[in-house]
Amino acid sequence: GAGVSQSPSNKVTEKGKDVELRCDPISGHTALYWYRQSLGQGLEFLIYFQGNSAPDKSGLPSDRFSAERTGGSVSTLTIQRTQQEDSAVYLCASSLGPRGETQYFGPGTRLLVL
Amino acid sequence: GESVGLHLPTLSVQEGDNSIINCAYSNSASDYFIWYKQESGKGPQFIIDIRSNMDKRQGQRVTVLLNKTVKHLSLQIAATQPGDSAVYFCAETLPSGTYKYIFGTGTRLKVLA
Numbered sequence: 001g002a003g004v005s006q007s008p009s010n011k012v013t014e015k016g017k018d019v020e021l022r023c024d025p026i027s028g029h030t031a032l033y034w035y036r037q038s039l040g041q042g043l044e045f046l047i048y049f050q051g052n053s054a055p056d057k058s059g060l061p062s063d064r065f066s067a068e069r070t071g072g073s074v075s076t077l078t079i080q081r082t083q084q085e086d087s088a089v090y091l092c093a094s095s096l097g098p099r100g101e102t103q104y105f106g107p108g109t110r111l112l113v114l
Numbered sequence: 115g116e117s118v119g120l121h122l123p124t125l126s127v128q129e130g131d132n133s134i135i136n137c138a139y140s141n142s143a144s145d146y147f148i149w150y151k152q153e154s155g156k157g158p159q160f161i162i163d164i165r166s167n168m169d170k171r172q173g174q175r176v177t178v179l180l181n182k183t184v185k186h187l188s189l190q191i192a193a194t195q196p197g198d199s200a201v202y203f204c205a206e207t208l209p210s211g212t213y214k215y216i217f218g219t220g221t222r223l224k225v226l227a
Contacts (some may be wrong), residue, residue: 043205048213061204
């Protein structure tokens, strides 16, 4: 595609429910990243994929967070048993490769946990 | 720990003036730096990048300067326009072969008419 796309653009959920966020990277980009951005804050790294594997999951805040990538393309970030502190903008980025390549971001999914 | 920070959280400039947004980084081994612009409700948009073997790089109305001696990065925007109003983030990558970007909290640029 022309750019990184994410869905849904907005998600409101109740505390305790599971949510699934989707990222569609730029075609041909092998590296994919998930970040979290809280209101007025910088970007917090969550997880990185190279192809379908995730060599670095160190940024995931807890075991309620998981992510997968299939076919070297689309990725989903799943948050189980959501908590109010999970409310944030979840951003996805992709790059041609992992080594110092420019990361291009999607528009983000705005998650609100009530 | 390693960090990338910004000197000014908010910068207000008059339309038509030049803007300078500053950033300090702490890892002298970082070799790639990027500036992103984030408008309200949107994801960060790539503006310009620079590698550590350069001191200056110019784009369309934007210039990035890298001073490795004092570990300082700046973004200069010429003839600032209302559409430049946004939050600007700098990011660094750790030495070559790694992929992690470290972002600062951002500087908000307000363009005054």
